[in-house]
Amino acid sequence: MADKKLKVAVIGVGGISSVHIKGYLALPDQVELYALCDINPKTLKAKGEKYGITRLYDDHKKMLAELPEIDIVSVCTWNSAHAVCTIDALNAGKHVICEKPMAMNVEQAVAMKEAADRNGKLLMIGFVRRFGNDCAIAKDFIDNGKLGDIYYAKASYLRRNGAPGGWFGDIARSGGGPMIDLGVHVIDLVRYLMGRPQPVSVYGATFNKLGDFSNIKGKTGAYKSETTGEHVFNVEDLACALIRFDNGAVLNIDASFTLHTQTPVDGVELFGTKAGVRIGSELKIATEANGYLVDQNFDVKTGLDFAGLFENEIRHFVECVTKGIPCRAPAEDGVVLMKILCAVYESARTGRDVTIA
Numbered sequence: 084m085a086d087k088k089l090k091v092a093v094i095g096v097g098g099i100s101s102v103h104i105k106g107y108l109a110l111p112d113q114v115e116l117y118a119l120c121d122i123n124p125k126t127l128k129a130k131g132e133k134y135g136i137t138r139l140y141d142d143h144k145k146m147l148a149e150l151p152e153i154d155i156v157s158v159c160t161w162n163s164a165h166a167v168c169t170i171d172a173l174n175a176g177k178h179v180i181c182e183k184p185m186a187m188n189v190e191q192a193v194a195m196k197e198a199a200d201r202n203g204k205l206l207m208i209g210f211v212r213r214f215g216n217d218c219a220i221a222k223d224f225i226d227n228g229k230l231g232d233i234y235y236a237k238a239s240y241l242r243r244n245g246a247p248g249g250w251f252g253d254i255a256r257s258g259g260g261p262m263i264d265l266g267v268h269v270i271d272l273v274r275y276l277m278g279r280p281q282p283v284s285v286y287g288a289t290f291n292k293l294g295d296f297s298n299i300k301g302k303t304g305a306y307k308s309e310t311t312g313e314h315v316f317n318v319e320d321l322a323c324a325l326i327r328f329d330n331g332a333v334l335n336i337d338a339s340f341t342l343h344t345q346t347p348v349d350g351v352e353l354f355g356t357k358a359g360v361r362i363g364s365e366l367k368i369a370t371e372a373n374g375y376l377v378d379q380n381f382d383v384k385t386g387l388d389f390a391g392l393f394e395n396e397i398r399h400f401v402e403c404v405t406k407g408i409p410c411r412a413p414a415e416d417g418v419v420l421m422k423i424l425c426a427v428y429e430s431a432r433t434g435r436d437v438t439i440a
C-alpha cells in the first residue's frame with residue numbers, strides 16, 4: 084500500500100468519467116478524488132456536487148498549474164482533447180490514464196507516448212476489454228497452448244441503432260465513427276490475445292448510408308454521451324476491414340452505429356490450429372477430440388461482466404503507479420491501434436491496401 088494517498092484529477096467529467104471515479108472511490112486508502120475539470124460549466128457543477136469536490140476547473144492548464152500536488156490524472160474528454168490534456172498532464176509530472184481511442188491520429192499518439200517517455204511517467208490507455216473476465220479465461224487457454232497457432236480472427240461490434248449522440252458523430256471531435264469508437268475495443272482485444280503482433284497492412288471500407296437513425300421511433304438502449312446540444316453526424320455509420328499482422332495472421336473486423344442487421348453483436352472469434360474460441364455473450368471453444376469435432380462449454384459465467392470491469396482497470400493503473408508493476412495497456416499499444424484505425428480510414432478513402440511501416 085502507498086504511504087500517502089495519490090491525489091487524482093479527472094479531466095472531462097461526462098458519461099465515462101463516472102466509472103473511472105467509481106474505480107478510484109473503491110480505493111479509499113490509496114487514492115483521494117481531488118479535482119475535477121470540464122469545459123462545460125453545468126456538467127462540472129453537477130459532478131462537483133455529486134462527488135463533494137470543490138476544486139473545480141474549466142481549464143486543465145489552470146488546474147495543473149494551480150494544483151501541483153496532483154499525482155495522477157484520468158483523461159475522459161472527447162477524443163480531440165485527449166492529446167493536449169494528456170501531454171500537458173505528463174509535462175506537469177503526472178501519471179495519466181487516457182480513455183480509448185488514444186487520439187485522433189498517429190502523430191498525436193506518438194507525441195503522447197514521447198511525452199510519457201521524456202517525463203518518465205506512466206501513460207496507460209483505457210483498453211478496458213483487456214481487464215474483462217472473458218479475456219482472462221481466453222488468455223489462460225491461449226497462453227497454455229490450447230488453441231495452437233492462431234492464424235485468423237473475426238471481430239464484430241455491430242449495433243443496429245446505437246449512435247451515442249453528443250460529439251461522437253462529429254468527426255472534428257471524434258476522429259471517426261464506429262471503427263474508432265467501437266472497433267478499437269475488439270481490434271485491441273484480438274491483438275492482445277494474439278500476443279500483440281504488429282500490423283503490416285490494412286484494407287478497409289466505410290459507409291454512411293443510414294446516418295444516426297435520428298428518424299427512427301423508439302429508444303435505443305446503447306451507451307449515450309452526456310454532451311447535449313446540437314448534434315451532427317458526419318462520420319461513417321459502418322466500417323469493415325481486413326488487417327494483416329507480421330506473424331501472418333489476419334483479422335476481419337466490422338463495426339456499426341446503425342445497420343439493418345437482425346443480429347447486432349459484440350464479439351470476437353480467434354481460430355487456431357488446435358481450437359477456436361468465441362468470446363461473446365458466453366465463451367465457447369470449438370475443437371476436435373478423439374476424431375470428433377467437439378464444442379466445449381464452461382461451468383462458470385464467461386460472458387463479459389461489467390460489474391467490476393472498470394474498477395479492475397483503475398486498480399491496475401493505481402498499482403502500476405504505486406508498485407511499479409508492468410502496465411497491461413501501455414501507450415505503445417495505443418500507438419499501434421491508432422496506426423490500424425487510421426489505416427482503415429485511409430484505405431476507405433483511397434480504395435487501396437495501406438501498408439503500415
Ligand SMILES: NC(=O)c1ccc[n+]([C@@H]2O[C@H](COP(=O)([O-])OP(=O)(O)OC[C@H]3O[C@@H](n4cnc5c(N)ncnc54)[C@H](O)[C@@H]3O)[C@@H](O)[C@H]2O)c1
Nearest residue numbers: 095097098099121122123159160161164182183308309310
Ligand atoms: N472505455 C469505454 O468503454 C468507453 C465508453 C464510453 C466512452 N469512452 C471514451 O471516453 C471518452 C469520453 O466519452 P463520454 O462518453 O464520457 O463523453 P461525454 O460527452 O459524456 O463527456 C465528455 C466530456 O468531456 C468534456 N470535455 C471536452 N473537451 C474538454 C477539455 N478540453 N477539457 C475538459 N473537459 C472537456 C465535455 O464537456 C464532456 O463533459 C471518449 O474518448 C470515449 O471514446 C470509453
